[in-house]
Amino acid sequence: MATVVGKVETQHENMIHDAQMDIYGHRLATCSSDRSVRIFEVDKNQHRLIATLIGHDGPVWQISWMHPMYGNALASCSYDKRVILWKESDRGQWTKFYTHEVHASSVNSIQWAPPDTGLYLACGSSDGTISILQGSGDDKFSFLMIQNAHTTGVNAVSWAPSHPSGTTLDPSTKDYDVISKRFASGGGDNLVKVWKFSDEKNVWEMEAELKGHNNWVRDVAWAPDTGFTTSTIASCCQDGKVFIWQCKDLDKANWDIKRTMHTFDDVVWHLSWSVMGDILAVSGGDNKITLWKESHKGAWICISKQDTNKTN
Numbered sequence: 400m401a402t403v404v405g406k407v408e409t410q411h412e413n414m415i416h417d418a419q420m421d422i423y424g425h426r427l428a429t430c431s432s433d434r435s436v437r438i439f440e441v442d443k444n445q446h447r448l449i450a451t452l453i454g455h456d457g458p459v460w461q462i463s464w465m466h467p468m469y470g471n472a473l474a475s476c477s478y479d480k481r482v483i484l485w486k487e488s489d490r491g492q493w494t495k496f497y498t499h500e501v502h503a504s505s506v507n508s509i510q511w512a513p514p515d516t517g518l519y520l521a522c523g524s525s526d527g528t529i530s531i532l533q534g535s536g537d538d539k540f541s542f543l544m545i546q547n548a549h550t551t552g553v554n555a556v557s558w559a560p561s562h563p564s565g566t567t568l569d570p571s572t573k574d575y576d577v578i579s580k581r582f583a584s585g586g587g588d589n590l591v592k593v594w595k596f597s598d599e600k601n602v603w604e605m606e607a608e609l610k611g612h613n614n615w616v617r618d619v620a621w622a623p624d625t626g627f628t629t630s631t632i633a634s635c636c637q638d639g640k641v642f643i644w645q646c647k648d649l650d651k652a653n654w655d656i657k658r659t660m661h662t663f664d665d666v667v668w669h670l671s672w673s674v675m676g677d678i679l680a681v682s683g684g685d686n687k688i689t690l691w692k693e694s695h696k697g698a699w700i701c702i703s704k705q706d707t708n709k710t711n
Contacts, residue, residue: 407427407429407439407441407446409429409431409437409439409448410437410448411429411431411433411435411437412431412433413431413432413433413458414431414432414458415429415430415431416430416431416432416458416459416460416461417429417430417459417460417461417462418430419462419463419464419473420441420464421464421467422464422466422467423467424441425440425441425442426438426439426440426441426464427439427441427446428462428464428473429462430459430460430461430462430475431458431459432458432459433458434453434455434456434457434458434459434477435451435452435453435455435459436451436452436455436459436462436473436475436485437450437451437452438450438451438452438493449491450487450491450492450493452475452483452485452493452495454483454485454495454498455475455477455479455481455483456477456479456481457477457478457479457505458477458478459475459476459477459478460476460477460478460505460506460507460508461475461476461507461508461509462474462475462476462509463509463510463511463520464511465484465511465518466511466513466514468514469514469518469534470486471486471487472484472485472486472487472496473485474509474511474520475509476506476507476508476509476522477505477506478505479505480500480502480503480504480505480506480524481498481499481500481502481506482498482499482506482509482520482522482532483495483497483498483499484496484497484498484499484520486538496538497538497540499522499530499532499540499542501530501542501544502522502524502526502528502530503524503526503528504524504525504526504552505524505525506522506523506524506525507523507524507525507552507553507554507555508521508522508523508553508554508555508556509521509522509523509556510556510557510558510582511558512558512561512580512582513558513560513561514561515561515562515578516558516561516578516579516580517533517534517578517580518533518534519531519532519533519534519558519580520532521556521558521582521584522556523548523549523553523554523555523556523584523586524552524553525552525553526552527546527547527548527549527550527551527552527553527586528544528545528546528547528548528553529544529545529548529553529556529584529594529603530542530543530544530545531543531544531545531603543601543602543603545594545603548584548586548592548594549584549585549586549587549588549590549592550586550587550588551586551587551588552586552587553584553585553586554585554586554587554615554616554617554618555584555585555586555616555617555618555619556582556583556584556619557582557583557584557618557619557620557621557632558581558582558621559579559581559582559583559621559630560579560621560623560624561578561579562578562579562624563579563581563621563624563630563649564624564625564626564627564628564629564630564631565628565629565630565646565647565648565649566579566630566649566650579595579649580595580596581593581594581595581596581606581649582594582621583619583621583632583634584619585616585617585618585619585634586615586616587615587616589610589612589613589614589615589616589636590608590609590610590612590616591608591609591612591616591619591632591634591642591644592605592607592608592609593605593606593607593608593609593632593652593654594606606652607646607652607654609632609634609644609654609657611642611657612634612636612638612640612642613636613638613640614636614637614638615636615637616634616635616636616637617635617636617637617666617667617668617669618634618635618667618668618669618670619632619633619634619670620632620633620634620670620671620672620679621672622672622676622679623672623674623675623676624676625675625676625677628647629645629646629647629656630645630646630649631643631644631645631646631676632644632645632654633660633670633672633679634670635667635668635669635670635681635683636666636667637666638662638666639662639663639664639665639666639667639683640659640661640662640663640667641659641660641661641662641663641667641670641679641681642657642658642659642660643656643657643658643659643660643699644656644657645657645658658697658699660679660691660699661681661691661699661701663681663683663685664685665683665684665685666683666684667681667682667683667684668682668683668684669681669682669683677692677693678690678691678692678702679691679692679699686706687704687705687706688704688705689701689703689704689705690702690703690704
């Protein structure tokens with residue numbers, strides 16, 4: 400059973416939409432409908448507010464920490480159609496260093512790519528497009544657009560690991576440093592899509608379209624590389640269903656395995672894999688967080704449940 404080991408009084412003045420720890424687990428960033436991002440230092444059960452980032456003109460939906468090899472920075476996206484990049488210049492002193500303003504509607508989801516993939520940020524919007532920012536150094540960025548990625552809006556994006564399971568490597572050439580530039584997206588068209596970058600064409604192309612949901616796809620989560628031969632994506636839906644999609648050969652885009660992990664009684668909003676990729680956390684409209692693990696027989700078992708309404 401998962402237990403609450405500490406609470407953070409965020410001082411936000413409205414609903415919190417996202418909370419993300421940095422890679423070291425020492426910093427916590429939160430964002431809210433009060434239009435702010437707050438950053439806390441966390442030490443065991445102690446926490447301290449070190450920065451409040453003001454810059455958005457609408458609710459802030461999501462945040463994503465940049466990998467520290469590229470600097471101490473994070474991105475935030477908002478209903479105001481913008482993505483803002485923030486960095487820490489001095490300890491505790493955060494400034495806005497880049498604003499991405501190309502979308503015609505709310506930007507709902509952002510995520511930095513794994514560091515080996517490069518300095519890429521995927522941004523999904525209610526206007527149906529996905530933009531992919533690419534850093535070129537000295538705080539300069541270019542971007543590519545995927546038009547009509549999801550016809551009724553993009554709700555979620557999730558990068559593949561840089562060396563995903565299911566990728567065929569050629570042992571004769573010892574080319575074990577093949578980097579995958581792929582990510583998954585989910586939208587209001589009930590679809591999960593997999594996108595791959597074409598170096599030859601310099602465009603992002605749809606590699607697979609995963610059908611099965613009967614309502615808006617609210618979140619997608621590509622599992623970390625587990626060392627096995629199968630790549631895995633989890634997706635969740637407005638109708639309460641969580642699907643597990645698997646591909647044994649990414650080079651052929653054979654996403655031919657789909658299983659219903661569980662059907663919940665309410666909308667499922669978010670999914671998150673453990674670092675090892677063997678446990679999936681699910682949160683939804685029932686105010687519960689559940690942890691799921693696949694048994695050796697292939698069934699998904701709930702191993703823990705936490706009611707977020709409880710205070711102890």
